[in-house]
Amino acid sequence: MLTAQLRVIFTKLLTPLGNLLVRLGVTPNAITIFGTVGMVSGAVIFLSQGWWLTGTLVCWGFVMLDAVDGIVARIGGRTSAFGGVLDSSCDRIADAAVFGSIGWFYALHGQRWMLLAALLCLVLGAVTSYIRARAEGAGFTASVGIAERTERLIIALVGTGLSGGFFDLPYVQAVALWLLVGASTITVFQRFATVHAQSKAQQAADV
Secondary structure (H helix, E strand, O other): OOHHHHHHHHHHHHHHHHHHHHHOOOOOHHHHHHHHHHHHHHHOHHHHOOOHHHHHHHHHHHHOOHHHHHHHHHHHOOOOHHHHHHHHHHHHHHHHHHHHHHHHHHHHOOHHHHHHHHHHHHHHHHHHHHHHHHHHOOOOOOOOOOHHHHHHHHHHHHHHHEEEEEEOHHHHHHHHHHHHHHHHHHHHHHHHHHHHHHHHHHHHHOO
């Protein structure tokens, strides 16, 4: 999966930064909170105003911290259950800020179909993450699908980035958002199907 491949690449690239932050005494939770505040601010300030390229660059920069906090936690031996909950919760907040800000821009400009696409991306992304959380709470796994968080952010931010600045490509954001709606919908069904199969296998084993 793209998420797993990118995680390996970014881990190698960001490990030197992680080592530096550990030596400086920076905690993983502080990185998580700082990155979330930065991403939310970038989305609300820039994306909601239609400053697409600037907003994309700011948000993408803070997205990188999503990998750094985990690296710092592992290197410094500071992994914790609370850190995992905080990281996951902050991911949801950041995602909501991105798609909410995009939707807000299109709402102000009367583009209902684009607003709908942004809202569907927001809702389907939350449902995708919720299914995984509930599955893991029930003892199953549901880390499958063609549109995990990494893929969703890449598609969304490519769409916004190519819509502004010196790119200013028409329709690219509409294509990106509706493509993401389709991919997220498929992912929701993939996760339900995976959990259903595991549940049936468990029931059969218990008989």
